[in-house]
Amino acid sequence: MAHDPLSQLRVWMDDAAAAGIEEPTAAALATAGADGRSSLRFVLVRGVDEHGVRFYTNYESRKARALAANPFAALTFYWASLQRQVRLEGPVERLAPEQSDAYFASRPRGSRIGAWASRQSQELESREELEARVAEMEARFPSDDVPRPEFWGGYLLRPELVEFWTGRPSRLHDREEWRRGDGGWSLRRLSP
Secondary structure, eight states: OOSSHHHHHHHHHHHHHHTTOSSTTEEEEEEEOTTOOEEEEEEEOOEEETTEEEEEEETTSHHHHHHHHSOEEEEEEEEGGGTEEEEEEEEEEEOOHHHHHHHHHHSOHHHHHHHHHOOTTSOOSOHHHHHHHHHHHHHHSOSSOOOOOTTEEEEEEOOSEEEEEEOOGGGOOEEEEEEEETTEEEEEEEOO
16 A cells, blocks of 8 residues: 555556556545435546545536535545445535636537536436537637636545455455544554
């Protein structure tokens, strides 16, 4: 294991990419709203550093509304062919607008247009309604200069707990749990 869990997560994500796993940055994100009801969906993680894990979305989406009401989440990566899983839990905060701007500018033009066109998690009358909104945004932003909408941006999950799971024969799996405390990270092994 690396000297800290976020460094180890980057190693495992690189291993998943090198193994040819489709969408090695895909992770299941669990949130709970003000009513306490949980919700789970997949997101693409767009950065891991010593501060935490970054992902991006529409601030009016169901997940964003849940995070506004209850700013804690759990995130799980699972790479079945490698027999590896990583779970993270902790508080979530919005990224600074400059960070969201920088990532948004790096996205393909179609994805930037799509961010403007989609009213994420809102009901659509038809597919044609969405296609009309895309055409409207294409006309509004005819060049490659498509600015980030105010309603779209990033989040940082600052993990307080990170667990690494490695599958082993006879279900005698390896589980290593890191917990963040006042003195930094502590590591312990868990029974499978």
